[in-house]
Amino acid sequence: MNHLVSFAFEKRGHKAMAKKYGKYHSTMSRRDFMKALGLGGAGLGMASMAPVVNAPAYKDMDEVLSSSEAGLKRPSWVKEVDRPTAEIDWDLFERFDYGEVMFVRGFEKAMGETYVRWASQVGRENTTRWLRQGKPGFTLRDYALDRGTASHAFPAASFLGHRRSPTPASLGVSRWEGTPEENSRMVRGIMRLLGADDIAIVELDENTEKLFYTFDTDGKKINIEHVTNPDEGEDYRTIPKRCRWVIVYTIKMSYELVRRLPSWSAGATTYLGYAQGPFLQDRFQEVIRTLGYTCLGESRPNALGTSTGFGVLGGLGEMSRIEHQITPKRGLSVRVFKMVTDLPLEPTKPINTGVMDFCRTCKKCAELCPANVISSSTETTWEVPGPYKRPGVRSWFKIDPRCISYWRQTGTACGFCFAVCPLTRPQSSSYFNAMRSTISRTTAFNGAFRRMDDMLGWGARKDYESFWDLEFPVYGWD
Amino acid sequence: MFLIGMLVGMAVLGLVLFINHRNIDVRWYEWLIGVLGFGFLLFTIQNVMAAAEGYWETAPLVFLWLFGTPSLVLLIIAVLLPWLRHRGKNRKGTVAENAQG
Numbered sequence: 001m002n003h004l005v006s007f008a009f010e011k012r013g014h015k016a017m018a019k020k021y022g023k024y025h026s027t028m029s030r031r032d033f034m035k036a037l038g039l040g041g042a043g044l045g046m047a048s049m050a051p052v053v054n055a056p057a058y059k060d061m062d063e064v065l066s067s068s069e070a071g072l073k074r075p076s077w078v079k080e081v082d083r084p085t086a087e088i089d090w091d092l093f094e095r096f097d098y099g100e101v102m103f104v105r106g107f108e109k110a111m112g113e114t115y116v117r118w119a120s121q122v123g124r125e126n127t128t129r130w131l132r133q134g135k136p137g138f139t140l141r142d143y144a145l146d147r148g149t150a151s152h153a154f155p156a157a158s159f160l161g162h163r164r165s166p167t168p169a170s171l172g173v174s175r176w177e178g179t180p181e182e183n184s185r186m187v188r189g190i191m192r193l194l195g196a197d198d199i200a201i202v203e204l205d206e207n208t209e210k211l212f213y214t215f216d217t218d219g220k221k222i223n224i225e226h227v228t229n230p231d232e233g234e235d236y237r238t239i240p241k242r243c244r245w246v247i248v249y250t251i252k253m254s255y256e257l258v259r260r261l262p263s264w265s266a267g268a269t270t271y272l273g274y275a276q277g278p279f280l281q282d283r284f285q286e287v288i289r290t291l292g293y294t295c296l297g298e299s300r301p302n303a304l305g306t307s308t309g310f311g312v313l314g315g316l317g318e319m320s321r322i323e324h325q326i327t328p329k330r331g332l333s334v335r336v337f338k339m340v341t342d343l344p345l346e347p348t349k350p351i352n353t354g355v356m357d358f359c360r361t362c363k364k365c366a367e368l369c370p371a372n373v374i375s376s377s378t379e380t381t382w383e384v385p386g387p388y389k390r391p392g393v394r395s396w397f398k399i400d401p402r403c404i405s406y407w408r409q410t411g412t413a414c415g416f417c418f419a420v421c422p423l424t425r426p427q428s429s430s431y432f433n434a435m436r437s438t439i440s441r442t443t444a445f446n447g448a449f450r451r452m453d454d455m456l457g458w459g460a461r462k463d464y465e466s467f468w469d470l471e472f473p474v475y476g477w478d
Numbered sequence: 479m480f481l482i483g484m485l486v487g488m489a490v491l492g493l494v495l496f497i498n499h500r501n502i503d504v505r506w507y508e509w510l511i512g513v514l515g516f517g518f519l520l521f522t523i524q525n526v527m528a529a530a531e532g533y534w535e536t537a538p539l540v541f542l543w544l545f546g547t548p549s550l551v552l553l554i555i556a557v558l559l560p561w562l563r564h565r566g567k568n569r570k571g572t573v574a575e576n577a578q579g
């Protein structure tokens with residue numbers, strides 16, 4: 001059996017481990033074998049194997065429409081529900097000023113100017129010390145990768161779109177007409193082609209409109225009004241009421257890098273994820289323009305409205321203890337983006353995969369968070385810990401200022417909670433799929449699954465230096 | 479998928495032919511134990527491979543121990559029970575032949 005282990009290590013270039021487990025040669029590719037076993041095992045109760053995602057190739061729009069990539073593909077254990085598992089009180093829930101969050105004024109407001117300066121100073125000193133020491137995961141080459149990817153993590157994107165492609169009017173044709181179902185399939189097909197992993201759709205109404213910020217990430221006021229055209233000025237953005245559909249989508253992160261967070265080298269997966277959203281958005285806005293519709297985007301990642309809120313309402317994932325959505329396919333290992341359009345689309349429903357119930361028992365992130373900021377209470381609450389959170393959602397809440405203080409002091413974006421989460425594990429394991437399938441149906445084994453995760457030694461790994469022995473798939477998307 | 483199906487199919491066919499050829503009597507519950515053991519074996523191999531692919535050092539060994547052991551035990555039982563019975567039957571036959579002779 002050691003040979004099998006060795007084979008997998010060797011194929012991925014992990015020579016030290018391959019050596020440890022001996023040598024093995026095979027004419028059949030590992031992926032074929034894994035796929036075969038997964039599918040072959042379907043009749044044996046291992047049906048929910050991971051789909052291996054490859055870039056789709058289409059010849060024409062009909063192919064896009066009829067492609068299986070275009071449909072909403074979810075594991076069979078994902079249940080659609082009418083309301084999200086995290087309760088929302090729409091009377092309490094109001095639009096929120098993004099300026100209140102940690103990345104704008106929130107941190108200084110909560111901790112004071114002197115503390116913020118001190119935390120940054122500690123961060124700078126730590127950076128210099130670790131660089132000089134060559135601390136594993138924090139060496140110059142780790143830092144170079146971190147800074148290289150961070151410096152382009154938030155490329156300028158456009159709310160209105162760059163408007164370079166022709167419109168139906170300029171072509172002398174009428175605009176594209178399709179049913180919401182057809183349009184949704186088309187949108188999914190195109191977005192998958194452009195790099196999106198999962199795509200959900202939320203229809204706007206007087207409640208869901210509240211998920212948009214009052215003031216955007218750059219301080220511009222966001223208006224939602226009965227106007228003909230969208231608009232953007234020095235200090236405002238206007239979304240016409242006719243743009244009723246929010247497309248919320250995920251970009252994959254690398255599992256192998258996520259579990260190496262919070263080292264500097266692993267931070268690259270976060271920054272790469274952020275950079276790929278605008279790449280997709282720029283192109284998608286042009287596609288929608290040529291179809292004859294409006295598509296409004298984020299001026300930078302996380303802009304316009306709450307990604308978790310839209311994602312949870314559209315069923316991309318479920319709310320978790322760390323206030324991020326846990327997706328069925330990739331757990332926490334995704335970045336989430338959104339766009340707004342007037343192209344009629346078919347809304348998707350929220351989902352229940354047992355995540356919140358699992359979080360109630362698990363608490364692994366709360367136990368292991370280095371800054372001790374994640375709630376460890378079993379029950380969720382309506383009480384928010386500070387003005388940096390808005391009331392109206394019954395959830396668990398992190399103490400954000402202490403989390404960000406840890407980020408500043410370590411010069412990282414941490415993410416250790418992503419690394420340790422038992423629901424963020426590669427789907428190639430049929431055990432993991434059986435586990436997700438079981439927790440979506442019953443809470444009876446949640447404690448056992450949490451203990452099993454500890455036993456398996458899955459999750460965060462601290463041998464950061466082994467990063468440089470790895471051979472990654474493109475973008476680290478494993 | 480196709481290849482694994484072929485291999486499993488060939489193995490099962492070979493086993494059935496062998497059992498028929500040797501005239502071995504296998505009870506239904508022994509088949510069941512065998513199928514369970516084989517299921518566990520596939521599950522173990524798949525998970526060991528998946529865990530090793532993700533550079534986990536502990537997980538492959540835990541999977542081996544946790545699912546591989548019951549798989550082995552079940553497969554041994556599934557083989558041992560009919561084999562012991564078959565041997566017993568053969569021995570009885572030989573004793574009877576000797577007595578007659």
Ligand code: SF4
Pocket residue numbers: 368369370371372373374398402403404406407413414415416417418
């Ligand atoms: S990012 Fe780090 S400090 Fe913040 S909650 Fe997660 S584990 Fe804790």
Ligand code: SF4
Pocket residue numbers: 320321322358359360362363364365366420421422423
């Ligand atoms: S580590 Fe456990 S409690 Fe924390 S988010 Fe993941 S499943 Fe929930």
